[in-house]
Amino acid sequence: MRKSLATPLVALTLTACAAAGPNYRPPANSAATGAAANGRFHSAVGPGVDGSAPLPDHWWRLYNDPRLDGLVEQALAANTDLRVADANLLRAQAVLRQAEAHRTITTAVDGGVALSRPSGTGATLPGTVGYDFGLSASYPLDLNGRIKRAIEAGHADVEATAAARDFVRVSVAAATANAYAQVCSANYLLGVNHRVVALQHDTLTATQRLFRGGRGTAFDVSRARTAMQTSEAALPAFEGQRQTALYLLATLLGKAPADYPQEVADCAALPTLNQPLPTGDGAALIRRRPDIRQAERTIAGDTARVGVATADLYPQVSIGGSLGLTGPLKNLGSGTAFGFSVGPLLSWSFPNRSVVRAQIAQADAQVQADLASFDGTVLQALRQTETALETYRRDAQTADALASGSGSAALSAGQAGKLFRFGRGDFLSLLDAQRSYASAEVASAAARTQLLTDQISIFLALGGGW
Structure with a gap:
């Protein structure tokens, strides 16, 4: 009978x-x-x-701006989101060590002393003081691979968490570069508007002089003043944008907003690439993007968890042994109080196979969901990159057109000024030419700043920086 029971058990194992x-x-x-x-x-x-050039790891160095390089390095060292990501990775590594610890010998020590008295003894009898001390140890054979699969899942989880941390690094580097670019852009636009205001102030001064000399009217003076004041009204908005960007930059560096880097506040030149923007191809993007790697490692971890669930269909076998001392305290140390046991230990929830199969089905379904999520992550990465590149291409065309328009408007404004000063042009034509120049100059400057933002969006979509 024992042989017949052992045969299917060995086969299952x-x-x-x-x-x-x-x-x-x-x-x-x-x-x-x-x-x-x-x-x-x-x-x-x-x-x-340049679609043939690979993206360098530290893409922000392409701008050859030491201040930008230093800010990104500070952010990668002190950003609070990165500190959270680092802690999450430490936790995943600890969970893995816990899974690996199940492969080691498990020991347990128990014992106690108790006073017992049979119910038939007299009330004045003290009873018998007894003891029970034991030491047990077991080692899992893991014949069904449950521990092995759990460790595989733990390794995949660590790698997925590391990829998630790398994605945070990508985001922090891009956000820091973008905040710095916003500071520089706000100062650059502020400078352009100051030049427009200065031009309009000169016109107002000339108009007032002509009015005092009897060659102009009060209406001309009021229109010139209105044009200048309208341009001046835009200056506080750029100052506010600069300050907001500085506060954001401080937060990215892990500092209080008021502790923003003072040395950056006067940045007025736009960071400029001295070469075509390198992008690489789709294959490089798929290998580089941390979120794609995270999605792939998630599939690996959940596939291993299918094995963890499947292992519950089979018995769990371990080798165990125990040593014990038990009996009345007065016999402590005698041979009759000592006992031991050694042999295989078996654990098997055989009647619950339907529950186990339901758990396996759940794990299988999770893997299918992971596969779909992986495809979605890849497609999303490709779409983000194509969209960022297309936006940059169109905005570059717009910037070129606006730069040409700004040059033409500046020429027209200069010609209108000369004609007015020599009495061959009317004041309304001068104001209209200057208004067109101011609008074209500001629009061209805004288009240039947008190109810088577009470049950083491309670098973010490409997943560089970790």
Whole structure:
């Protein structure tokens, strides 16, 4: 009878020896393996983009701006979101160590002393003082691979958490560069508007002089003053944008807003790339983006958890032994008080197989969801990159057109000023020409600052910086 029971038990145990559940393989037929996803970006065209050059790890150094380099380094060392991500990684590593610890010998010590008295004894009898001390140890054989799969899941979770931390690094580097760019852009736009105001102030001064000499009217003076005051009204907005960006920059550096870097406040020149923007191709993007790596490692971890659930179909076997001393306290140390045991230990929730199969089905479904999420992450990364590149290309065309328009408007404003001063042009034509110049100059400057923001958006979409 014992032989007949042991035979199927051995068969079940040997069936599970190779580790229960499927072995993980990277997604074969996914969005990441298609030819369209691995080629050059469709929008990586134009004089400002180099689709054949790989993206460097520290892309912000392409601007050759030491202040920007220092700010990004400070942010990567002190940003609070990164500190949270680092703590999450430490936690995942601790969970992995816990899973690995299940492979080691487990020991337990228990004992106690008690006073017992049979119910039939007299009330004045003290009873018998007894003791019970024991030491037990067990070592899991892991014949069903449950521990192995749990460790595999733990390793994948650590790698997924590390990828999530890297994605935070990418975001922090881009956010820091963008905040610095906003400070410089606000100061740059402030300078452009100050030049417009200065031009309009000169016009107002000349108009007042002509009015006093009898060659102008009070209406001309009021119109000139209105034009200048309208331009002056835009100055506080740029000052506010600069201060807001400085507060954001301080927060990214892990500091209080009031403790913003004073040396950055006067940045007035836009950071400029001295080369076409390097993008690489889709294959490099898929390898680089941390969120894609995180999604892939999530599949690996949940695939291993299918094995953890499957292992519960089979018995868990370990080798155990125990030593014990028990009996009346007066016999402590005698041979009759000592006992020991050694042998295999078996744990198997055989009647609950339907519950286990439901858990396996849940784990399988989670893997299918992970596969879909992986495809979505890849497609989202490709879409973000193509969109950022297309936006940059169109904005570059707009900036070129506005720069040409600004040059023409400046020429017209200069000509109108000369004609007015020599009495060959009317004041309304001068004001109209200056108004057009002011509008074109401000629009051209805003377009240039937008190009800088677009570049940083591309670097963020490409996933560089970790």
